[in-house]
Amino acid sequence: MRHCFYYVAIIAAIFAGCRQSGQNANQDKQEAAQADAAPNAITHSFFVAGPQFTGIIDEQNEVIWDAGRKSARDGFVLPNGNILICWSDTIKEFTREKEVVFTYVRHESNRELGTAVRLENGVTMITELGNNPRIIEVNKDGEILHQLPLQPETDNAHMQTRMARKLPNGNYLVPHLLAFAVKEYTPEGEIVKTFMTDRPELGGREAENWPFTAIRLANGNTVINLTHGNKTIEVDSEGTIVWKMSNDDVEGDPFADPCGAQRLSNGNTVIASYGTKGDIKLFEVTPQKEIVWTYEGPYKVHHFQILTTNGKALEGVPLK
Template identity: 60%
Template sequence: MICPLPRFVFLLIGLAAIIQSTSGVAEETAIKHSFFVAGPVFTGIVGEDGETVWDSGRAGARDGWVLPNGNVLIAWNDVVKEFKIDAASGKNSQKTIVWQYNLDKTNKEIGTVQRLPSGLTLVTELGAKPRLMELDSEGKIQTEFPLQPETKNAHMQTRMARKLASGNYLVPHLLAFQVKEYTPSGEVVQSFATDLESLGGQAAKNWPFTAIRLENGNTVICLTNGNKVIEVDDQGKVVWSVTNEDLPGNPIDDACGGQRLPNGNTVIASYHAKVGVKLLEVTADKKIAWTYEGPNRVHHFQILTTNGQPVTGSPMK
């Protein structure tokens, strides 16, 4: 299903057109993206020209989305907020909070957020009682079950949990070296190991951070300190991977966030990078198609437009 376009996407498209018309000759083959950034210093929206379109005003975000209605949903370690913004008024536009969830103090951190087609909001908490919840518009819990991260290290228990079309949930557990699929009752029905000997075993620190279920049933997994991204089939067999050994300049430096684009390319966050490549887009044959080397470090992200055209469909991130 193609999602309706947020208002600010039309602004980004207009800005891209202006840049091309005033630059003399447009670069025919150069890829340009606008994107949302959840980062340790900056959290907001970056235009195709690399300039800030909107700034949330707070650093340290974990996860976030630009929603089909143009609102921006962001998870920090202690709170989730949904903002209604007017991007046309600039990067420091007034920010109206239309929905909020605060961390339950029995836990230590919020791990991730996702707005579901039902209108409910998926949130995970890390700590003494790691859990996944679906919350309604009033913040009341409609679904809840405990997670099984296999560690008491709250910060390393889980990251980008996502609800699947089947109704199950895909949850990466870093120190368990597993991506687990849970039912709504909390039963683990499948798991994909990431400490495979073929990938270097546990010594390679292939901690799963982002897991993306594709339409063909395969799963793309970003492995943080392992500095690699893999795609596995429904049996957990690696059918595609990309590492620094495949790319010039060792551009992957802590592969946290990831997104599979409609054209089949994979965009990877290089979270630890303070200079150089912060985001890179890699083709199926492991060629670098685009990089972002601006000032903003990237924990997770969402590609919004490509060369003035919106990225259609539900973001696979």
Template identity: 45%
Template sequence: MPKLLRICFIIAFFFAFTNSHINIAPVLGADESDVVTHGFLACGKTTYIVGESGTKTWSYPHSTRDGYVLDSGEIVLTLSKSKKHPGGAVVAIATDGTETVLWKGSQAEVNSAHPTDSGTLVITEAGNNPRLVEIDRDGNVLVEFSLQCQKPNFHMQTRMARKLSDGTYLVPHLLDFAVHQYDAEGNVLNKIDTTVPGDTERKIHSWPFTAIRHHDGHTLVCCTNGNRVVDFDESGEIAWQLTNEDLPGPWLQDPCGSQLLPNGNIVITSYAGGRADVNAPKLIEVNQEKEVVWTYSDGQKVGIHHFQILTTNGQNLAGPILK
């Protein structure tokens, strides 16, 4: 059993919960060697880890917005606002189950927390002063700047902010229909327009939620209400796009999170994928030819806000986590 899954079983005592309605659907190729299986962390209405067999091995009793399982086995979670955490929070769960609060939200919401290679955390807060902060593990603020986005609608200010290898920050702004790249002083270095080309009336249907910077300056963006996943090239032009016309059914329903796998395949979470059909996939994996490789359904109307693929066919995922 891979080390990561052993850790998940060790901390599985947290909460027992039902496995009904779970459907892992690998897509078969010419022979059984082509079968794809994944283990993953799910963040959203409920928070849990699923092994490759479809069995839930760990859960956490709080709604979450973002999450990472680190190489050490520690789990970093961005908590939704609640009575206990009215401004949201970021917590770390150690392998022995010990929980540490790393950040208490001071405004309306904490929307993401990205653990960087240097051990810091990049966090976004929504509210009257939408901002990005980078902190060390003791909570000391190393970088702080205001986000240049609309202010009236707190919930629609931003989502999955990530620090890039060059020290800049990639931040999607939903109601601004744009992904901004900031320097450490908060200057906007460039902007990707996520509106549908030539369709000004449907701008509201292209809210950017997750933005992933990858090969040669490309940026893969999940556009929630637009039900589209778009790969923009370095100049901001569309290089690749996935819509429901490319899939067996209307499976993209509020595509919030995505992850680019080492083999170039893309996994997408369809937050509201079960509203019309509870058997519709919550997670969809496609290759560059837009062929469906793997799906996961949970029988719920809504649920997975973001996720992290942890293992594939029994092996821990290699390389940087691009999600």
């Protein structure tokens, strides 16, 4: 009789083990499915210059620094941790404690400021728009060290240019919205290259492919956000389109007046959906046109700077 109880106990233990193993397997499958279903396996913290908020948002989508003033145009978190911000009338550099350590006020002959970039030599590059559209470079005291006139082909100050940037060769890459052109200027103001954005394969002028952001890549290509045209393109050094993405390539119509853009080191592109009426304010796409990350918080984004990815700071950006 003891032997019978012994064998019964063994069989019961085997069945219990199988049942527990099955439960563990099902749990593992559920956890794997949940992981696969996670929409934002990628996390970013980022600086925002926008109509409702200007400051820094962490990887949990929480505000960790607020400039205290809305409607910024451009700006960056600098390598020293300070924040450089451009509004339409003034540019300021703040410490994290909000001490102002640099100020530039728009010249009275112009109506708007559009760009603020701190160059490697410590000089600040600025675009002024209005009767005297120009790029200037100023020192830490706000004194102009260099300037050159721009050729935006319009008297509409607000639409003359946006995110101008200085290139490693010393030239300037300037998107001119109503000229449907991204122009490369020498320091003397000579235009040496022009990429037109009203070309037939993009829908012509009727498509309103106004160039807003232009980014020169290390390989010589240029990424251009076409606001109103709701497209992002990449052209080679001759202006041939080598990559294009629009709402035709993805569900949900995330391209809505795309303004700011950033090409990441992994080849992905982050795009600001400034005119969105939905939830997506920022989104990251792969070269294969797959959306792999979105910011769906409350604040619209005009310009931005990705600061960290999954807790790791991007090159040239302080972690805190």
